[in-house]
Amino acid sequence: MKIQIKNISKSFGNVHANKNIDLEIKSGIHALLGENGAGKSTLVKIISGQFAPDNGQILINETPIQLGSPKESISNGIGLLNQDPLDFFNLSILESFLVGINENAPYRHLKDIRKKISSLLEKYEIKIDLDTKTRSLSIGERQQVELLRLLYNGAKLIILDEPTSAFSLDQKKNMFQTLRQLSQEGIIIIFVSHKLDEVFEICDSASILKYGEIVENLVQPFDSDQIFSVMFDQFEKSSIDVEHNERLDNFSINFLDKDISPQVDISNSYDFSQGTVIGFAGLQGSSNDKFLQDFFSSDKNLSFIRINSSTSLLKNEFYYMPADRLERGLFGEMTLLEHFGLSEASKKNILNWKSVRKHVDSKIGEFNIKATPESKMHELSGGNQQRVMLSLMPQEKSILLLEQPTRGLDVNSAHNVWEMILARKNQDIAVLFSSTDIDEIWEYSDVVISVHGETIIDVSNKNILTKDSIARFVSGLV
Amino acid sequence: MILLENTLVTVISLSTPLIIAVIGETISEKGGVINLSAEGTIMICALFGFIGAYETDFAVVGFLCAMVLGAGISFFISYCDINLRMDQIAVGFVLTILCINLSNFLGQDYVRINGPLITKFSIPFLSDIPFFGSVLFNHSLITYLSIVLIPLSWLFLNKTSYGLAIRASGENPSSASSRGINVKRMRLLSCVMGGSLLGLAGASFSLYTKYGWSEGHTTNYGWIVLAIVIFGGWNPFRAAVGAYSFGLLQVLAIKAQSVTLALSQILPLLPFPLMIFILIFIQYINRDEIKNVPKWIVAILGGNQPQSLGKKLPEEIK
Known part of the structure; x- marks a missing residue:
């Protein structure tokens, strides 16, 4: 043959x-x-x-x-x-x-x-x-x-x-x-x-x-x-230094033993300072998204996050943004106004639509969403949908779990989205995101967690990594 | 013994339409199409079966009319499903309402009149066997057909290439298509086969078990058929057990009428909670982590609905 x-x-x-x-x-x-x-x-x-x-x-x-x-x-x-x-x-x-x-x-x-x-x-x-x-x-x-x-x-x-x-x-x-x-x-x-x-x-x-x-x-x-x-395209070494902030609300991430690749010998508990951006790198089909989902589902048998060694976090301290915007993140047939009403509804029994509308108007300006409060979600472009998801982030200090935040966006929208995320970086406890794009991981993370298949193969500060090394990790080469 | 014999004879002949319809619906659903119009199809086919037989004075013509009409209705459903990509449930439901009302309207002239009768046909020698002879071999032809259909439909689905292709299409259209099966044709084929059997079932109401025509002549039987198919785990034999049990409960209810009214009203309702229980149980034993259920129970009650049942075909299938 x-x-x-x-x-x-x-x-x-x-x-x-x-x-x-x-x-x-x-x-x-x-x-x-x-x-x-x-x-x-x-x-x-x-x-x-x-x-x-x-x-x-x-x-x-x-x-x-x-x-x-x-x-x-x-x-x-x-x-x-x-x-x-x-x-x-x-x-x-x-x-x-x-x-x-x-x-x-x-x-x-x-x-x-x-x-x-x-x-x-x-x-x-x-x-x-x-x-x-x-x-x-x-x-x-x-x-x-x-x-x-x-x-x-x-x-x-x-x-x-x-x-x-x-x-x-x-x-x-x-x-x-x-x-x-x-x-x-x-x-x-x-x-x-x-x-x-x-x-x-x-x-x-x-x-x-x-x-x-x-x-x-x-x-x-x-x-x-x-x-x-x-x-891969030639990678140049980055010179950006990772800022280390001495602040309160440091947090730790604990992984289960089975989450760590048997090929490597690394610890399964890590401490981070507040405001750290952690990127979960992985190839398409790997479990890097799953770790974010696990953190959010707060099941005792999964990997978890702790703050100041307090035992467990409340669900409303997380903001989870799923990768498929229209399937799991937003309601295609509902308007922008209704989305904000919905997040309000979890706190109040009777909605004051007037104040919700005011809130929406200010968010539209702040996040540069090209839509009216009456626009339905499926009418918006991917970039606008993503900005809506970001505008729905809670005001309070939280842990952001962003699953592939720029999936399917063009370069400009992606940049725009990241500006908004980073604007919150200092205010929030942590930003965790997953991506299959090594460039994105490289550009925005302070700490990179490399996932190969279903398991974690490396956890490192970015300053000791190169893009090549991340690419190797996610491809399963130690 | 005589009482048992009589009861069984009644159950078997009374269940004739139900058996035919349940098998028809099973074949249709195996190919992936829920014929939700069963209630309406059976009703209007009962009418047209009667009209056909009455006008020509041949019962056979009545049965044929009903089958053609049933096939036509199911063809419409599968055309809407396959070619127009409409929702099977919506189309089926609308057709149900349409057919019921249409049959009430068109059937006004045929209410409570006499048409040709189907006679019993005792099978020589076999009908002389004590007990079994009269229970199994002393019925009308349509009842024999309903009995024979049970193994035949099972053989068709499980032991022929067409049956396999139908099941594969109902399980996973994309995979079936990539293996060179004409999924659309199989879906159409199974749906139309099932529909014509539903039509036949309708005619066997109006020409045999519930002779004649009146408004709402077959009310609720279509819904019962849909439920028994689920109860039967999409297996003709089990579905037949379900249909006969339903028939038995009905007969018992009639007999109980003389004793207590309450019992006679409760008995016909029994199948429904039972069905819900069976469904929960099927869900339970199908879960992978369940290992403590005896094998024979799984063998009898296991089985799952065809995976693509009620779903639109993926767009890539041509």
């Missing part, structure tokens, strides 16, 4: 998602690397037939295949392992193998099919009963079974798109073992990931995508410095 990708280009509007991509893979496990938006998933979707490219062709064993049809790709031996596979919850595993099977009347050969699948399971040492419902499998098990399903359907080339994002260490080990075995049997594997530690561990060769183009092809042994310098 040999796959040649020739001159593939695909653009959406003015954005070149893929530009003249040339790639040839003959064997082994090949990694596709790149930052978010580098064009990895577009390329994967073109290979697996979900997107038709604007031009270019793909050859399997020197013969061009028809592009833009999943069926055609499958019949040419290309199998895509989704992040969340085998999701017919109420079907048994055997049944989910049968869905969309090429054979006519699969129920007539059920015995043979069952035997074939069982022997596959045996071969790869997966102990799962074929009659269990998919619902009762873990995500890791589902992915392994899905991998076998692809093989069963005759896949010779398997694409894994961020396969390990929901894996435990054990599951990862099993998966990698299966992958190695497959690779030895001559099956080509394309491994899409931005977790560099995994790529280093398992891949034989790699291509780095950037702005939709392949900028570098590499083979083992990989040079991590080289990969970094190619993958």
Whole structure:
């Protein structure tokens, strides 16, 4: 089996998602690397037939295949392992193998099919009963079974798109073992990931995508410095010093042991002075947002924050701003006025709309919101919605938990939002935010907590870090 | 023994429409469409079944009319769902009200008149078996059909490629589509199949179990059907048990009328609290951390609603 990708280009509007991509893979496990938006998933979707490219062709064993049809790709031996596979919850595993099977009347050969699948399971040492419902499998098990399903359907080339994002260490080990075995049997594997530690561990060769183009092809042994310098834009050392304020209301963050990566040996309790901006850095799909949610949910079994060693904080001492503004933060069909009325309503039984309106008017001016008190939230732009969320912050001293505060905003709006956050920095106890953008983490944090997968891999003051080191941490390299 | 025999005979023939309707609704919901118009569909199909049979003097024509009408109504629902991306619940509910009122209006000329009758058909030899012969093999054809439908629909859903494709589409349309299944067609197919069975059920009311037509002839049976489908965990056999139990309670209620009025009024209500209890229980045993429930109970009562039931298809499905 040999796959040649020739001159593939695909653009959406003015954005070149893929530009003249040339790639040839003959064997082994090949990694596709790149930052978010580098064009990895577009390329994967073109290979697996979900997107038709604007031009270019793909050859399997020197013969061009028809592009833009999943069926055609499958019949040419290309199998895509989704992040969340085998999701017919109420079907048994055997049944989910049968869905969309090429054979006519699969129920007539059920015995043979069952035997074939069982022997596959045996071969790869997966102990799962074929009659269990998919619902009762873990995500890791589902992915392994899905991998076998692809093989069963005759896949010779398997694409894994961020396969390990929901894996435990054990599951990862099993998966990698299966992958190695497959690779030895001559099956080509394309491994899409931005977790560099995994790529280093398992891949034989790699291509780095950037702005939709392949900028570098590499083979083992990989040079991590080289990969970094190619993958990310050049980082210059920052000279900003972190201010240390000697003030009251110092606070501490306690993490649970299971929140700390087993790879590192760091403390799970940290003290900070008031007004510290703490950035939770992590890749997309990592748990960096979850830590903020945990702090807010104030469940005893989760990581928690303490102030001046008092035992617990009240919920109204936090201001939590979720990442998806319209789904969890604001009410799309309600007006600005009603939003302010709502936060007032938790304090009073009878609302004085006149004073609420006055309050809204002053906030509109203060936060530069381009809307009237009667505007509905879904009518506003993303930047304006974000400013509304910020304007709803309580007046009192609080702990701000901001989940991806500038997600989906353009540079100007993002800057604007940060000015507003930092204006409160000295007044508030703490600002905790999460982001997948290392530049943002770098620019605004005093302390950076790097999250890889589900666990924390590093907690450091910014002045001993570089952007490179943060990028390494979030990619899982210690 | 005679009493038991008579009771069972009554339950089985009385439950005929309910069984057919419950199986129809189950098939429809397995494909992902809640046919919420069941109440209205059954009602108007009962009327048109009767009209068809009365005007032509052939009961078969009546059944066919009702099936076609039921299929038409469900086609409309699935068209609104699949092509116009409207809410299934809203469309179904509006159709219910429309069909009920329309049947009352159109049926004025047919109230309490006589049409063709369906006769009993004893199966030779089998009906001579003591007890079972009269309980199972001495009914009308439509009752036999309702009994046969139970295993047939189960086989269709669980042992054929079409059934599998329908279930896969009802579970996860995106995954099914990416495996090359025409999800829209499967949704339409299951909904129309289910709808035509609902129509057949309507006709078996007006032509058999509750002979004739009157205003509000089948009131509440549609809602009961929707509830029994849930009770049955989207499994034809369990749904049939539910339907027969409901029939049994009704028969008992009629018999209890001569003894005590209160009991006869309470008995028909029993299925509803029971259903709520079963639903809570299903939720409970489906949770992963629950391990102390015996396996056989899970096997009997487990099962979950199709994951995409009532949801619009994702936009990317063509």
